[in-house]
Amino acid sequence: MRVLHISDHADPLATPGGEFCGGQNVYVRELARRLAGSGCTVDVVTRWADGRLARREPIAPGARTVRVPAGPIGPLPRERFGEVLDEFCEGVVGLHKEAGGYDVVHSHYWYSAVAALRLGDRHQVPLVHTHHSLGAVRRAALGRDAADEAGEHFAARHRIERRIGLRAAAVVASSPGELTDLQQLLGTPRHTLHVVPPGVDTAVLTPRDRALARAELGLPADVPVVLFVGRLEQRKGWEDLVPAFALVRRALPGAVLVVVGGEAPERRTGRGPLAALVERHGLTGSVDLRGPVPHQATARYYSAANVTAVPSHYEPFGLVAVESMACGTPVVATRVGGLRWSVADPRVGVLVPPRNPASLAKALVDVLTSGAAERRQACLDRATSVYGAERWVDGIRAIYHRVADPRVTAAGAQ
Ligand code: UDP
Numbered sequence: 001m002r003v004l005h006i007s008d009h010a011d012p013l014a015t016p017g018g019e020f021c022g023g024q025n026v027y028v029r030e031l032a033r034r035l036a037g038s039g040c041t042v043d044v045v046t047r048w049a050d051g052r053l054a055r056r057e058p059i060a061p062g063a064r065t066v067r068v069p070a071g072p073i074g075p076l077p078r079e080r081f082g083e084v085l086d087e088f089c090e091g092v093v094g095l096h097k098e099a100g101g102y103d104v105v106h107s108h109y110w111y112s113a114v115a116a117l118r119l120g121d122r123h124q125v126p127l128v129h130t131h132h133s134l135g136a137v138r139r140a141a142l143g144r145d146a147a148d149e150a151g152e153h154f155a156a157r158h159r160i161e162r163r164i165g166l167r168a169a170a171v172v173a174s175s176p177g178e179l180t181d182l183q184q185l186l187g188t189p190r191h192t193l194h195v196v197p198p199g200v201d202t203a204v205l206t207p208r209d210r211a212l213a214r215a216e217l218g219l220p221a222d223v224p225v226v227l228f229v230g231r232l233e234q235r236k237g238w239e240d241l242v243p244a245f246a247l248v249r250r251a252l253p254g255a256v257l258v259v260v261g262g263e264a265p266e267r268r269t270g271r272g273p274l275a276a277l278v279e280r281h282g283l284t285g286s287v288d289l290r291g292p293v294p295h296q297a298t299a300r301y302y303s304a305a306n307v308t309a310v311p312s313h314y315e316p317f318g319l320v321a322v323e324s325m326a327c328g329t330p331v332v333a334t335r336v337g338g339l340r341w342s343v344a345d346p347r348v349g350v351l352v353p354p355r356n357p358a359s360l361a362k363a364l365v366d367v368l369t370s371g372a373a374e375r376r377q378a379c380l381d382r383a384t385s386v387y388g389a390e391r392w393v394d395g396i397r398a399i400y401h402r403v404a405d406p407r408v409t410a411a412g413a414q
Contacts, residue, residue, distance in 0.1 A: 004102040005044040006092055006112035009078050012044050012065050017261035017292025020075055022231045023319045024132050027198055034393040036062030045092050048073055079148040081111045089115040104400045108132055110157050113164035126403035127168040133316045136185045141314035142235055162186045169403035172196050174317040175341040194399055199392030200326045205299050207328040213304035223254035224368045227305035229320045232262035237311030238274055240357045246281045247361035257287045260301050264291035302327035307367045313354045315339050326383035330375040332363040347378035
């Protein structure tokens, strides 16, 4: 089966953790690699954003990324993708023709949905879509912090998110909560919706010896370590985490906060907003800003930590929470989006209200001072039973077979 993934801004081979690169990049790369491993031929088309990278580059045997030019080569903030969307869509249509047609086209995020819809208007091809983020939910969660989720931009996004839900043969939701949102906010028909939680690569994201991981990372051996992993966007809640961590230090004076993601130390020009906040709270010596690390290296950080904090204001899925569990490390997360499902079991962590440093601090201290062994086992069990990569890829492949078989698709639409 020949599959095309459309991943507008998220290049599967880019390094996550910086400003523009995160969960969608990891999701698409891992999915492409695993689908290819199970016999599919996979192309991932993305915008060519880095001139140092080749137009076409292998991801794994049977999977490659194809970068199409759209606008000037160089980074482009996600909210400005509309400026190059038309050119991107034509690039995708051109690739489809050049490849002699794909059996299934799977689009990711709403800009990619625009390209998929255009492809679907011109060629007979079954469409599958994963939203990764929804305009209406993002706007409700972030309010004034999501300035782009307003006016014509929001209206266009919402229209496309509705249209792809009505036009696609299948829409993948990452949690039961997302399925409800898609039905209620977008009117996506139930028969096209499938809940398939993303999986983590448990070969890479696997527990390591904590003492060894700390020694390798140059972290102190016997102090509580709180970990944050992610892009330093405002919606990730790092502005709540710093004051929360100041409270944690009152209860546990030796505690250290390690931050993975954000600006690389060698590229920092002066003090960034996070470092400034850390300094304002008098925490400079106890917060360790590591900058982005390659995805394979994150397991060492999760293993070294006693708890991972995911203090997001909005989080469509939140891969970091399940990656942490896969390494046996419990999670304190906000009760938003996919985190409500991934951290639903109280043994794997604690859910707290967003934008509330006091609750966050209390939960971090609770987790740091209770039931470490039981939590560790519960995390490992949940990661393998619910968020295993094989279950994920089998689920997606079953959808592809269903939609690529016209008899099944016709029956489902009745
Ligand atoms: N990540 C990484 N290196 C970093 C920071 C983040 O590999 O320095 C990865 C992290 O392991 C996770 C992804 O980036 O796989 C972030 O995904 P998540 O769903 O948590 O957030 P998103 O970026 O989608 O908002």
